[in-house]
Amino acid sequence: MEQQETLLQYFEWYLPADSGHWRRAEADAPRLAALGFTGVWLPPAYKGHQGQADVGYGVYDLYDLGEFDQKGSVPTKYGRREEYLAAIKALQRNGVQAYADIVLNHRMGADECEEVCARRSAGGDRSRDASAPAPIVAWTKFTFPGRGGKYSDFQWDWTCFDGVDWDDRQDKTAVYRFEGKNWDSQVDRENGNYDYLMGADLDMSSPKVIDELDRWGRWYLETTGVDGFRLDAVKHISAPYFTHWLQKLRQESGKTLPAVGEYWHKETMALTHYLDQCGQVMRLFDVPLHFRFHHLSSAGGAMDLRELFRGTLAEARPDQAVTFVDNHDTQPGQALQSWVADWCKPLAYASILLRQDGTPCVFYGDLYGIPHDNIQPVKALPRLLLARKYCAHGPQTDYLDDPDMIGWVRQGEDSAMAVVLTDGPGGSKRMCVGAGMSGAVFVDVLGGRDEGILIPENGTADFPVGGGSVAVWVPEDVAQRIERDLGSAFPDSIS
Numbered sequence: 001m002e003q004q005e006t007l008l009q010y011f012e013w014y015l016p017a018d019s020g021h022w023r024r025a026e027a028d029a030p031r032l033a034a035l036g037f038t039g040v041w042l043p044p045a046y047k048g049h050q051g052q053a054d055v056g057y058g059v060y061d062l063y064d065l066g067e068f069d070q071k072g073s074v075p076t077k078y079g080r081r082e083e084y085l086a087a088i089k090a091l092q093r094n095g096v097q098a099y100a101d102i103v104l105n106h107r108m109g110a111d112e113c114e115e116v117c118a119r120r121s122a123g124g125d126r127s128r129d130a131s132a133p134a135p136i137v138a139w140t141k142f143t144f145p146g147r148g149g150k151y152s153d154f155q156w157d158w159t160c161f162d163g164v165d166w167d168d169r170q171d172k173t174a175v176y177r178f179e180g181k182n183w184d185s186q187v188d189r190e191n192g193n194y195d196y197l198m199g200a201d202l203d204m205s206s207p208k209v210i211d212e213l214d215r216w217g218r219w220y221l222e223t224t225g226v227d228g229f230r231l232d233a234v235k236h237i238s239a240p241y242f243t244h245w246l247q248k249l250r251q252e253s254g255k256t257l258p259a260v261g262e263y264w265h266k267e268t269m270a271l272t273h274y275l276d277q278c279g280q281v282m283r284l285f286d287v288p289l290h291f292r293f294h295h296l297s298s299a300g301g302a303m304d305l306r307e308l309f310r311g312t313l314a315e316a317r318p319d320q321a322v323t324f325v326d327n328h329d330t331q332p333g334q335a336l337q338s339w340v341a342d343w344c345k346p347l348a349y350a351s352i353l354l355r356q357d358g359t360p361c362v363f364y365g366d367l368y369g370i371p372h373d374n375i376q377p378v379k380a381l382p383r384l385l386l387a388r389k390y391c392a393h394g395p396q397t398d399y400l401d402d403p404d405m406i407g408w409v410r411q412g413e414d415s416a417m418a419v420v421l422t423d424g425p426g427g428s429k430r431m432c433v434g435a436g437m438s439g440a441v442f443v444d445v446l447g448g449r450d451e452g453i454l455i456p457e458n459g460t461a462d463f464p465v466g467g468g469s470v471a472v473w474v475p476e477d478v479a480q481r482i483e484r485d486l487g488s489a490f491p492d493s494i495s
Helices: 021-034 081-093 207-224 239-253 268-277 287-298 342-353 364-368 381-391 476-489
Strands: 007-009 039-041 059-061 097-102 112-120 134-141 161-167 172-178 200-202 228-231 259-261 283-285 321-324 359-363 396-399 405-411 416-422 426-432 441-444 460-466 470-475
Touching: 007 364, 021 081, 081 097, 081 207, 097 207, 112 161, 134 161, 134 200, 207 239, 239 259, 239 268, 268 283, 268 287, 283 287, 287 321, 287 342, 321 342, 342 359, 342 381, 342 416, 342 470, 359 364, 359 381, 364 381, 381 416, 381 470, 381 476, 396 426, 405 426, 416 426, 416 460, 441 476, 460 470, 470 476
Parallel strands: 007 039, 007 359, 039 097, 097 228, 228 259, 259 283, 283 321, 321 359
Antiparallel strands: 112 134, 112 172, 161 172, 161 200, 396 405, 405 416, 416 470, 426 460, 441 470
């Protein structure tokens, strides 16, 4: 039985800044493999402008993986270079691919200012100028004195960027486009042109910028040996760029280098348009499905469950969709906060882990909790992961026929699984697990029912579910195997 792809985002925003995360990842590798994870997305490994306090998205020096005394520390928030490399090797030894978080576009923490002529862009439409050209003082000179030219002697100056959001001369915040530069094309159309996000915005039409990013990509891959990439904020970078970058790295390395892009948009059409623009070189996170879960969790039972998967990337492009429930941007306290309520988490995770469409990505904060906000782990999650590992195989039959209760069945070669979920008062759904399961006893692996269900000769039975919950019915021997795995391998905080 071939193991299905299952990804894990191995961090959340409020991890302690103790430089110990790479060591935790190394120690955790066997457990993650046992749960069925095939790939782990690690947080940005390079030095951010806030040093040891930086989550990793305010990039200062891509070559500093926790090796140089820069921005007030040698290690990053997650640890030192050698610990990062050890974590990657530990994952790979356990059969788990390591995905690197790649953040290119916005640079922060420049070492020096430069005077640049710039135009202020209109607030709601950056394709229009709101001022005549005038000199500003911009933080755009990156010399990396702490690294002293090791690995690369390339230094960034204003000619490498399109614009910034701060004029140090006037102590003023605005979006400034440098004179003689244009915002990159083939980006998201929000704000007229959404090339600019924050910091110093890379000029992706500059040959020297492209050459340096190519050199860095080759160095990073050779140095770390990662297996794939999570690509940050792709809606703000010209679509053909990653086509070039990924194809070049794949050709030079001979590795497949799977990639997942973050294109934050609620409309599936925007995601499929980008996938077509970039030549299908990556998959994208299914943001529309996340918002369906968020709506479900806050609708008070008013959502029509028959619509749960309609209009999502998993429906439109199942092979290119990476499904998720929450992530570091949607967790409480973040700019994109859209947290799925606790009661709804098991329903949402069953929907991404136990269905055939899309590749699921589990969030660290759901597996381990978020102490910063007193959020507990999702208790059902390890059992759902093991149910995916053992039973989510074979053809899928949908029973998406009721606004308050839906279900589906997976039928593998030697097993089957029936899933039923509701945001209403509960009940049962009649579904067929196949005549081959005749005589088998099915039990709810999530423990919602003590009694089992004896499957009759025709393979069809009524599968109950409690109010506002999900039930996952599997053969009794599989449920026992899941319980043995949990009891022997995982502590109480997870099982």
